[in-house]
Every structure is written in C-alpha cells, then in structure tokens.
Amino acid sequence: MKDGKSSLFKVDENGLTSDGYSVLDRSCLKSMYVSRAIAVAVTAVVFYLIIDYAESQGWYPEETRFWLDVLFVVLVVYMAISPLVFYKRYRYRMDDDKIDIRKGILYITHDMVPIERVHQVDVKVGPVNRAFGLADVGITTAGGQINIQFLKEDVAEEIATKLNDKIVRMLKERV
C-alpha cells in the first residue's frame, strides 16, 4: 500500500505521474515559504501588540499568556510543515473534456471541472509568485471558481491558452 501510494507521485520523463497527473515544480515551495513567512511576521506583530496591551490592562489572567504562546508556536509549526505536504499532494490533469485537481494539507480534495462548464480562464500572478516565476490559472464556471496554483508561468500560459482554445472551438461548433 505504501509503495502504491508513493508510486502515485513518481514522475516519468514527461513530468507525469503513473495516472497521468502533473505535479508542481519545486520552486513553489520557495513561494509558499516566503508568503507564509510574511503572514507569520504580520500575525506575530498584530497578535503580540494586542496581547501586550490586554495584559497591561489586566483583561485576562497571566497564565493565559502561556497558552497563547503555545497556540502561536503551533501556528508557526503548521506554516513550516504545510507547504511540504501541499507540494507532495498537489496534482492536476487536463484532459480533452475535464480538469482534475487533487490537493490538500489536512483535508484532501479531488476537484473535477468539465471544460464544457468553463466560462472564463485567466492567469494570475501575485508579487511573491512573480519573484519565483510562478502563476495561478483561474478557471471560472457559473458555479464558482477553481484555481490551478503555483504553476511555472510558461506552463500556466500554455494551460490557459489550451483551455481557451478548447472553449472557443466548442462555442464555434455550437453556432
């Protein structure tokens, strides 16, 4: 079973797993760590400013501080481990008629979007992702949006172009 599970993530010379999924580039880890480090720093500043003020006002007993520190350490540990798990589990696949995404850290999700339902495709590049040459592909349907995250920019553009072409071809066939 263990071998079976680990083989799901073995990538062949085309960068695909045995069941035809693509995995993320390792550079996504850097982007995730940088964004999480920024999030942790901002949270720490806000969190401890509030706590120090509350303590100075005597709003809660002193021993509560210990548990708040524990909570913060748990958060930091989660932020440190979660990118690795996210990277290990993230897989995506685009067939002729559907997009499959398998992802998750604590909760593992399998999303399936029929291309027939896609209304709009866009490539989104945030400041941290840009620094590492990464981008997300946003796939909008009438029922909400799904993203393929942390792709190399050229891969994201290629997927978006392919998807757009498929949608345009489908719409032309209907006219």
Next chain:
Amino acid sequence: MQQDESSRIFRNHPSVIVGHILTMVVILAVIMFSLMKDELAEYVIETLSVFAVLVFLIFLMSFFYWKRTFYIFTDTELHVTRSAIAKTDKHIQYTRMASVGVSRTLLNRVFGTSTLTFNVNSSMNAQSAEAVLILKKDMADRLRDQLNSLIFDKDNTVQQDNDIETLVHVSNADVVAHAILGQPTYQAFFGLLMLFYAVVMLFYDNRGGLLTAVLLFALSEILPFVTAIFRYYNYRIFRVGDTITVESGLITTRRRSFKINKINSVRIREPLFARIIGKAMLEAEVVGMADDENNMPLLCPLKSKSDVSTLLYQLVPELAFDSKPERQPRRALIPMLITNTVLSLIIAVVLVVLFFTADSYLTGVSETWVLIVRSSEVFFAIAIPVLIFGHTGMAQRHRTFDVGENSFMFVYGGYDTATEFINYDKVQFASVSSGPLQRAFGVAVCSVNMMSSTGYRQISSGLFEPDDLERVSEEVMARIRDGRYDYRKYY
C-alpha cells in the same frame, strides 16, 4: 418612437413616475428630518422650498426617463432602449429568459396596472430583474398572452390559466401553519430565546434589555411570520406543457412562470417541528427567480409529506426518481462523534471556567444579575453539547445518497433536513474531500457547485464511501461525452 401595442412597442405606465416620486419623498423626508430636526422649526419655508425643488427635479428626471424608455418585443427577443442622459440598448433573448413574473402591488391596484418582471438565467444578475415593465392590467394581460407563446410555447390565455386547477390544494390555514412552522429551527429557537429574555427583562424592569429583546423577537419571529402569510396567501401552482406557474399574495399578488429546463434542483425541506407533525415543503432552485429575501422559490408551502411527494412527481417528474437510498455508513458516526466531543469539551470547559471565575468579572452588579449570568453559563455548558450530539444523531439517521438517471439525490441536515434532487446537467463542478479523521474511517463528503438564484451555491452530501461519491462527477462527464447532455435543451 411611440407606444404601439400592435407592433409590441411599449412604454411604462405613467404611474411609474408617481412611484418614483413617492419613494424619493419618503427618503428625502427621513433624511431631512433626521439631519436637521433642530433647525427645521427655524427654517420651515427654506426647508420646504428645498424639498419642493428636489421633488420637482426628481419628477423631471423620472418624466424624462419614462418618455424615452421603450420595451420592444420582437419575435425572438425583448429589446429595451433608452436614450436619456446615456443611451442604453439591452437585448434579452427569449431563450435566455428563466422566468417572467407578474405582480400587483398596492400602487398597481390604485392605478389599475400590473408589473411584469423579466429574469435571465444568469448568475451575474441573479438577484435583480433584467427588465421591469408596468402596464395597464388589461394591456399587460394581452401582452402576457402573446409572451406565453413567444417565450414558453404555451397557447393558453391568461383567462385559461386562471381556470386551471392547482396541482396541490393549499388552504389559507396551511399558509398560516407554513408561516409558523416553516422557519428554520435555529431561527425559531432564537426567537423563543429572545421572548424568554424579554420576559426576564420585564420582570427586572430593565427597559433597554426589554426593547432589544422585543425587537430581536419581532425580527426573527413576527416579521417572517407576517411576510409569509402576505406572500403565500391564496396559493396556486400548475404546469402547462413545460411551463410551471406559481401565483399567490394577499395585498401584492405575484404570478411567476418558468420553464422546467431552468430548474437546477428541487428540494423537500423539513424543519424539525414540521417534521415532527409529518409536514414538509417543496422548493426549487431556478436561476433568475429568487424571492425578495433571496430564498429559493417555493413550489409548495407546508403540507403533509405524502402531498409534497405526490406534487414532486406531478410537477417535476424529470428530476424525481424512486430512490433506494444508501444510508450514511455507521462508521461515519465515529469521526463525527470525535469532532463533536472535542468541540463540546472546549465549549464546556470555557463556560465552566467562566462560571468559577465569575467573581473576577461580575463586579459592581446586582446579585440577581450575577445569578442570571451564572445560571446561563451552567445551562449552556450542558445545553450546547446536548444540542451538538443531538444534531449528530439526527444527521446520522437522515443522511442518504442516491443516483438516478437524470438526477442524483442528497439528503442532508440534522434537526432540519432537506432531500434535494439535483440535475446532473446543472452541476458546474464537483469535489470529493475528506479530513484526516474521515480518511481513517474511509468516508468523504461530496460537494457540488451550481448556479443559483443568488449567484452560486454549494450543496454537500453526508459522509459516504469516496468511490460512491465520485460517481456524481463521473456521471456528469459521461453525460457530456455520450451526448445525453445537450446544451440546446437548456436554452
């Protein structure tokens, strides 16, 4: 351009100007009196002059817009054209229309008019009508006769529609029962809690607390009760060909028609108290047909479950199917119980700590208040875990899942339950997910996203085998691949 009924070119009835002026007069009066109540007595003439000028300007604007707005019904589309400050041209294809509504408000009755609303099957404009047209009632009826054949392929006249027998007899007593028992249980519970709080505040002569409690009770109980009675009084529903028409109303009467292919899902909803006495209601997700509170359109107010079930098969046999549902497996109870135990423990511990440290934060208040707070802490430390575990027990008992030929069924909820039949072809995307505890016991949740009357909506199943739940997305794809899904069916 001129109004010409024979060419199906219409302009709103002039009463629309009166409606605008009345609305603005009320808004202006409230603003002026609230902002300047102290100065008003001193500058009565000046205030009234400003008021009159503003009302006159609004009249001029309304008149200008009224004069230059036309609604043209061609053989294939509704064309709304306005050349006022900016030129607007809106073309609405009949094939894209989800529903056409007719309502008669008090103002409509005074002027002998009807309001026609046209909604498109779109998540972008789901909450407001694409076009609203006010016409003299007889003219509106004649136009509706023509639209019946243009939009809905119906040959019936309005008069013939009026003579059609309703598919389910809903007495006004049923409507009152619906108004009382049709509310979600949490809302009814909150209302009763506020009533109890109001009584306590009355007993302790606390006017501020009493006013707040009475206001919250009125908002959560009385207002929905009165609204439901006004909305669903004289309820009728019928189906002609592929068009369903729902009409009701006490003062404002509403009649709305929509094609069967615009229904995404139908739902039998059973709030706890209604379920105890064997009653249920039927609702439908029709994009472009939310009510004023953005709820799903009601197809049947509270009736016996057998009546609702019969109506479901008569009204939308395309979606309903005889189900031999798969029950949520017993092992799914374990992750639910573990999660709820942790949650209950956290809540109970917090409340117990608050109880034992009450002396530190309840300083300078009366003994009665201390008693109320501490007894509430004990009460909620027991009641909340009991409610959480009760919900788990009920959820385990009711949650089922089944797949049919054209639709699949999720039964979800705990105290309030819903049985929803969802059209495969309306699923925009589907997800199967599981948390660490759920994975340990081999169960997962399926969520489907679809367009809804308020934008988009996600519906989630109970906890079932992941492979069983994957059948939903597999069937959605299979229907697209083998041609059972035909986009033309939904135009």
